[in-house]
Amino acid sequence: MNAPPPWLSIEWSAVPVVGGMPARLNAGEVATIGLALHRDIRLVLLDERDARDEATRRGLAVAGTLRVLADASLAGLLSLPDAFLRLQQTNFPRWPDSL
DSSP states (O other): OOSOOTTOOOOOOOOOOOTTOOTTSOHHHHHHHHHHHHHTOOEEEOOSHHHHHHHHHTTOEEEOHHHHHHHHHHTTSSOHHHHHHHHHTTTOOOOTTTO
């Protein structure tokens, strides 16, 4: 990302080690869950089912990319059909009923 939008806050933080994470989660998913737990962040953005299940098991609320896009559309921040078209041009996993 060359220039983040003004509403986006980027913070650098050491990710605490959180035990008991399933080996099937990737490093980003482990870091997301660990940082949320460490900083008492109650909502995380995760798309993969295993990561979503682990976050929920640890008491976190979970939203996926599609939910964020839908909410942004409802707030008038983007066109949902346009966002879906752009998303389909990426490597984002496609589910038959999702798009």
